Amino acid sequence: MKSIIVSMIAVAGLMSAGSVLATDMPELAKKSGCTACHKIDSKLVGPAWMDVSKKYKGATEYAYSPTGSAAAGAKKMSLEDGLAMKVAKGGSGNWGSIPMTANSPKVSDADIHTLVKFVLGLAK
Numbered sequence: 001m002k003s004i005i006v007s008m009i010a011v012a013g014l015m016s017a018g019s020v021l022a023t024d025m026p027e028l029a030k031k032s033g034c035t036a037c038h039k040i041d042s043k044l045v046g047p048a049w050m051d052v053s054k055k056y057k058g059a060t061e062y063a064y065s066p067t068g069s070a071a072a073g074a075k076k077m078s079l080e081d082g083l084a085m086k087v088a089k090g091g092s093g094n095w096g097s098i099p100m101t102a103n104s105p106k107v108s109d110a111d112i113h114t115l116v117k118f119v120l121g122l123a124k
Helices: 002-023 027-032 049-056 079-089 109-120
Strands: 061-064 075-078
Touching: 027 109, 049 109, 061 079, 075 079, 079 109
Parallel strands: none
Antiparallel strands: 061 075
16 A cells, blocks of 8 residues: 555656646747747657757857758857757758758747757756
């Protein structure tokens, strides 16, 4: 009986933790269409935002290339500006074969920067 109660408490804790992450998706992300491809804590079509945040934690630069390759011609810039450019212009290669679709001009540059800051702030 005691193990059943402990198991129920553990499941309830996991369920509430999952729902907290689900409700933490910014309204701006929903309005901008990000949730069609991304979740905070698990891969959907694109990578989980938590995985993106962990990948770039501590980084200061990003070399943008539409193909994801750091080959000659990749444009180096600050991490936030580079990821914002990736979101705005799209590209492929960083997270597998499925490309990031372009989001500009549908989503403003200011909104893209707000979302990039949110994503980068997830891995603390």
